[in-house]
Amino acid sequence: MRRHVLATDIDPSWLKAGDGYEVHRHDVAADPPPEPGTFDLVHARLVLVHIPDRARALATMAAALRPGGRLLVEDADTALQPLACLDDSGPAQRRANRLRDAVRELLTRHGADLRYGRTPPRALHEAGLVDVAAAGSFPVGGPACDRLEAATIRHVRGEPLAAGLADDAEIDAHLAAVHAGELDLTLAPLISAWGRRPAEHPPALG
Template sequence: MARDDGYLLDNRRSEAGTRFEALSALFDDSTFRHFEAAGIREGWRCWEAGAGGPDVPARLARRVGPAGRVLATDIDVSWTETAAAQGVEVLRHDVALDEPPTGPFDLVHARLVLVHVADRGAALRSMVRALRPGGVLLIEDADPAMQPLICPDEHGPEQELANRLRGAFRELLRQRGADLAYGRKLPRLLREAGLAEVGADAYFPVASPQCDVLEAATVRQVRDRLVAAGLATDEEIDRHLASVEAGRLDLATSPMISAWGRRPPGP
């Protein structure tokens, strides 16, 4: 993802590993369902853009086998490097600023990347250029504006506080240029980029222990910024974390929009 000194969820923070593990548990099966629908098989060449954690690249490498290729890129590859031992190539790369890596690729995938990138259009064009004719691009991004509540069942003060803090987190994202309605735009953007056979769907859990893990790690990671911006107090954050860790909240995620398209054959 594009480098941004104001990026809230910096991979260098200790909470990043916890977040990657929770996101993997929540969304990897859905992601790989889309890979299978795209026809992935042994020998495919795959680029995982803005990989973040190691789980998707490592699982991709097992799926395509020794005859295939998996390249994992990010501007911070500190968490991804553990996948190198599992046959994954790792490259430090800014998807919006750098030329696409040497391909072409049968599959290019980015999850929770473009919503945070300042020049999303340039990043998308770069990924399209990296596809072989007939290759598949799968972009998965959240759409917090479509379902803004972390507690859809707001039946008490704990749930109200959780939703208010989630709104504060979204405000910090907005201030840093995140497009909180980006997910719903993906089908149109893939068509405008020249891809064919475009489709999309959405998935989000509405209650899961991993949602609790993800929320606690996220709040801890942005705590200082929330307080500094006057969007929350330390007491409110402590109270919310206690509710999360006690398991009293049914926490949801924002809808994950998965959109796919195929580069048409030809020059």
């Protein structure tokens, strides 16, 4: 059976085509679904939390499914667990938590909904999907958390500095602690929710 994989993004420049999937530019909150009613699986990871018109974007994803196809949405909920270090035991841990607060503040200013991760089960029901279920998890400690934290802080570094939410010395000290393995870093809970498009009723777009 031929498998067709399509990756879409509002900015697909970072996606490399030709590795077994196609790449299209697509704004899931504004454009109609690509190839509507044809996909066995639609997967969005850490997407909807950043999109203001989340209901429209989710309806577009659901409309891309064939009857019986499944939608999997994964989003973080930083309001459920806002800390970088659960064990707030020393200056390095408290600094990490202050910087995590700064990143959360920046996300809010950019329109992210830090409580969105808990809502996809309800949103999938409202989109007309059935057999809806969900699960949540988050890692504590380990190289993956360290790498992600360092990459995130480097990527956004200019924004907390410009907003007065951190200074260079604080960021440098935090990155040094991360690289030294001094912190048991964690992430916001990632909540995965999934549902199936019923055969009898196509989901409505908005």
